Amino acid sequence: MGFLDKNEKQTQYEIASHIGRLLREAFGKGPQSIYVSISRPFIVIYLRNFLSPTEKILLQQDQVGSVQQTRDLVMKSLIPEIKAYFLLLTGMNIQEFYYDWGLDNHSGVLVGIEPDNDLAAFSTQESYPGKEELHYEIDSISRQIQKKPDETSSYLINERTLLIVRTGILINIGKELIRLGFEDSLKLAERNLEKNYLRNNNQFQKMIKAPIVDVFADWDFHLDKSIIVFILNPNQK
Structure with a gap:
């Protein structure tokens, strides 16, 4: 049994809280809800109702590219800290990190993947x-x-x-x-x-x-x- 199995709900809660705080500090407003799914070697974080007042104005003016570009810059600065936090809390050594936004739905996803040469071997x-x-x-x-x-x-x-x-x-x-x-x-x-x-x-x-x-x-x-x-x-x- 791995570390995650002992208290998975608590781990998910702590990750959601940490990600919410990071995004709130970076964007001025964090997601309304965060759903964390862990199935090693994967961690998937789904964000809902995530749009700052400034971004809302930019989208109303069809400045989608500006919102995407700003978020890319911010995420590049946050990813090392997110990876370090995952390692500290869960022992997951995330090497690949992906993210995307559903700006029309005010949603987003973060995906971390641990290194493994044979993903097909996992039960998922x-x-x-x-x-x-x-x-x-x-x-x-x-x-x-x-x-x-x-x-x-x-x-x-x-x-x-x-x-x-x-x-x-x-x-x-x-x-x-x-x-x-x-x-x-x-x-x-x-x-x-x-x-x-x-x-x-x-x-x-x-x-x-x-x-x-x-x-x-x-x-x-x-x-x-x-x-x-x-x-x-x-x-x-």
Whole structure:
């Protein structure tokens, strides 16, 4: 039994409190609610009702890019502290860290992943309804934007959190854009295109037999890796 098993609810509460305080100090207003899901090697944090008064004004003026850029700058400064806190509290040595925002829903997600060479060995890689069909559809969307991933894995962290991990998605033009210093522009383009496909695909809900209330995506181009998070509502059929 690991450290997390002893008092998981208390651990989740402490993480939620810490993340809430960090975001409140950085943005002037923190999320109204924070949901922490831990299934090693993953930790997924879902934020709801997270939008500062300044950001609200910027969005009303269609300044989405300004909000995204500011949040990126702030998160880059917060991530080392968040990783250090996870290590101190849970013993989880987070090496990969992803995040994304659902500005239209005032929501967000943070995802940390511990290093492991065989994620498929974890129990979260168990089967769930529609898994093979979902992988096929995700690969199809990836192919339309860049290329079919070398590998697609998914993990039902809990009944409300489905995490998809893709590796090997970059084509040569993407790699060259990164080399030339256009990583942020590439990520913005990828995010806009991919989330549009993901949100407008009604097949996912049918495949996994649960309504999807939020969709997030992020990339680590240097690892040639990407995550997608579906937030589900299993009680609403």
